[in-house]
Amino acid sequence: MQTIIRIIIASVLFFTFKLNGQNNYNFNTKLTEYxxxxxxxxxFNGVVLVANSKEILYQRAIGxxxxxxxxxxxxxxxxxxxxxxxSFTGMLVALAVKEGKLKLEDKIKQYFNECTLREKWDEITIQHLISHTSGIPHWKGYKDYWTIKSRLPLNTKQVLTDIFKMDLVFIPGKKVNYSSPAYFLLAVILQKVYGDTYDGILNKKIFKPLKLDNTGAYNDLSIIPKMTSGYHLLPNDSLIVAPYRSSSALKGSGSLYASAKDLLKWNRSLMNDSIWNSELKQSLFNPITDHLMPHNNKAQYGMGWYIHNKKNDRLKSYQASGGTFGYSSISVVYPERKLTxxxxxxxxxxxxxxxxxDMEKIILExxxxxxxxINSSLIxxxxxxxxxxxxxxxxxMQLKILEHQGKLFAKLGSKPPFRIYTESHSVFFGxxxxxxxxFNVLSDNKTVTGLKTEGKGKEFKFKKL
Structure with missing residues (x-):
C-alpha cells in the first residue's frame, strides 16, 4: 500500500525539465519519489527548488x-x-566595508562602551563577530535564554545588556565557536553606521533592488500572508505545534522569513554579475578566518556562508542553513555549475x-x-x-540498543533514547x-557482532560487547 501511495504522489508531482540541455527524466522521478x-x-513537509542561473529546473511543494x-x-x-x-547580514557588512562605513579590523568597543567593562571584550573586532571567532557564546551561554528570555519581547537595549553579561569562551581570534549573539551585535553596528533600522537597511540595500517581495524581518505580532505554521518533531517522532520563541534577540542572526522563489532570486544574484560586482562577491565567499567550522564538516567560513571545497566526488559549494522551532532550511550554491x-x-x-x-546525489546524477x-509490524x-x-x-563512545513494546530504540551515552525504524532486516534509521x-549480522542470522552509524557526513563503527 505504501508503494502504491508513493507511485501516486510521484505521478501527481511529475513534470519534465531540462538540465544542461538534456531531458532528465530520471532526475525528476528520483527526486519526486525521494x-x-x-x-x-x-x-518531511516543505518546498524544494532546483535552478540554474537562467531557469527553474525543479520546484515542488509537499505537505x-x-x-x-x-x-x-x-x-x-x-x-x-x-x-x-x-547570509544577508554578511552582505550588509560587505557593502558597509565597500562604502567606507566600517572596516573589518574595527574594534567593536568604538560602537559599544560596554566592551571596556569586561575582560578581553575590547579586543573583539567586526571580523571576529562575522567569522564566529569572537569567543562570544551561542545561546547556551546566554543566561536564562531557553527557560525565560527566548519567550520575552525584549528590546535592543535589554538584549545588549544580556549579551555583555556573558563570559567569553576563549580569547578573541584564537578559536571558533558558532555565535548568533555575535550577529545581533553586527546588526546593531550596521544600524549605527547607517542611521537606520536593520530592517530598513535590508529593504534599501537588498530586498528592493532584488525585488524580494516575499522576504522580510519576522515579528511576533504581524499577520504575514502565505506564512506557514510551524511544527516540531519530538524524540518519539510525533508532531506538535512548534514551541513559541520570540524573534526579539534574533536580529541579524535569524530573524528573516522568505519564500523559496525569493531565495532563488537572492542566490542567483550571487551567481550572476548583474547586481553585485565580482569583488563584492569575492569578499563574501573568500574564507574570512583560518579556523574551520567543526560543527559543519570542517567547512571554511565566509561572510555568513559555509564554504565547502571540492572533495572526492562532491562539488565546491556555498551553503547556508537554519533551524528554529517550527522550521528547517538549507540553501546551497554550486558556483562552478551555477546551480542552486x-x-x-x-x-x-x-x-x-x-x-x-541525498538530493545532491540525485540532482548531479x-x-x-x-x-x-519495511512495515515494522512484519518484524x-x-x-x-x-x-x-x-x-x-x-x-x-557507548551506544545502547533497547527494545520496548516491540520497537527498537537507540541511546547514545547519557542522551535520551530515540526510536529507530526498519529500513531492511539489518538496517534501521532514526x-x-x-x-x-x-548491523553486522552473521550468516546464522542470529548473531550480531557490531554496527555502523552513518549520518551528518560522519561514520562510526561499534563493536557489540
Missing part, C-alpha cells in the same frame, strides 16, 4: 502549510529561514544536511539508493532480540537524528 519517501519516513486546516503548501509559501538570515538547491520546511528539526547530501521502508519481536545490547566505538544504523 520527497514522497521522506514525507513518509521523517515527516501542508497548516496541518490543522489541511491547507496545502505552495511554492510561494513563506517560511522562517533562521540562520540563513546570516533550496529546501524549506515548516518542521523542526529535520536532518537537513543528510537531506541535502550520482549513484544513489532510494531509502526504503517479530523475536527477530529484534539479536540487536539488543551495548556497543562501543574505538573512541569509547527519523529526527538523520542517522542510519547498519
Amino acid at each position: 520527497l514522497s519517501v521522506q514525507n513518509e519516513r521523517i515527516n 501542508f502549510s497548516s496541518l490543522e486546516n489541511k491547507t496545502p503548501l505552495t511554492v510561494g509559501s513563506k517560511f522562517k529561514i533562521a540562520s540563513i538570515s546570516k 538547491l533550496i529546501v524549506l520546511s515548516n518542521i523542526s528539526f529535520l536532518p537537513m544536511h543528510s537531506i541535502w547530501s 550520482k549513484p544513489f539508493k532510494l531509502p526504503t521502508i 517479530s519481536i523475536k527477530s529484534l532480540e539479536k540487536f539488543i545490547g551495548t556497543y562501543r566505538a574505538s573512541n569509547n 527519523k529526527k537524528v538523520g542517522v542510519r544504523f547498519t
Whole structure:
C-alpha cells in the first residue's frame, strides 16, 4: 500500500525539465519519489527548488502549510529561514566595508562602551563577530535564554545588556565557536553606521533592488500572508505545534522569513554579475578566518556562508542553513555549475544536511539508493532480540540498543533514547537524528557482532560487547 501511495504522489508531482540541455527524466522521478519517501519516513513537509542561473529546473511543494486546516503548501509559501538570515547580514557588512562605513579590523568597543567593562571584550573586532571567532557564546551561554528570555519581547537595549553579561569562551581570534549573539551585535553596528533600522537597511540595500517581495524581518505580532505554521518533531517522532520563541534577540542572526522563489532570486544574484560586482562577491565567499567550522564538516567560513571545497566526488559549494522551532532550511550554491538547491520546511528539526547530501546525489546524477521502508509490524519481536545490547566505538563512545513494546530504540551515552525504524532486516534509521544504523549480522542470522552509524557526513563503527 505504501508503494502504491508513493507511485501516486510521484505521478501527481511529475513534470519534465531540462538540465544542461538534456531531458532528465530520471532526475525528476528520483527526486519526486525521494520527497514522497521522506514525507513518509521523517515527516518531511516543505518546498524544494532546483535552478540554474537562467531557469527553474525543479520546484515542488509537499505537505501542508497548516496541518490543522489541511491547507496545502505552495511554492510561494513563506517560511522562517533562521540562520540563513546570516547570509544577508554578511552582505550588509560587505557593502558597509565597500562604502567606507566600517572596516573589518574595527574594534567593536568604538560602537559599544560596554566592551571596556569586561575582560578581553575590547579586543573583539567586526571580523571576529562575522567569522564566529569572537569567543562570544551561542545561546547556551546566554543566561536564562531557553527557560525565560527566548519567550520575552525584549528590546535592543535589554538584549545588549544580556549579551555583555556573558563570559567569553576563549580569547578573541584564537578559536571558533558558532555565535548568533555575535550577529545581533553586527546588526546593531550596521544600524549605527547607517542611521537606520536593520530592517530598513535590508529593504534599501537588498530586498528592493532584488525585488524580494516575499522576504522580510519576522515579528511576533504581524499577520504575514502565505506564512506557514510551524511544527516540531519530538524524540518519539510525533508532531506538535512548534514551541513559541520570540524573534526579539534574533536580529541579524535569524530573524528573516522568505519564500523559496525569493531565495532563488537572492542566490542567483550571487551567481550572476548583474547586481553585485565580482569583488563584492569575492569578499563574501573568500574564507574570512583560518579556523574551520567543526560543527559543519570542517567547512571554511565566509561572510555568513559555509564554504565547502571540492572533495572526492562532491562539488565546491556555498551553503547556508537554519533551524528554529517550527522550521528547517538549507540553501546551497554550486558556483562552478551555477546551480542552486533550496529546501524549506515548516518542521523542526529535520536532518537537513543528510537531506541535502541525498538530493545532491540525485540532482548531479550520482549513484544513489532510494531509502526504503519495511512495515515494522512484519518484524517479530523475536527477530529484534539479536540487536539488543551495548556497543562501543574505538573512541569509547557507548551506544545502547533497547527494545520496548516491540520497537527498537537507540541511546547514545547519557542522551535520551530515540526510536529507530526498519529500513531492511539489518538496517534501521532514526527519523529526527538523520542517522542510519547498519548491523553486522552473521550468516546464522542470529548473531550480531557490531554496527555502523552513518549520518551528518560522519561514520562510526561499534563493536557489540
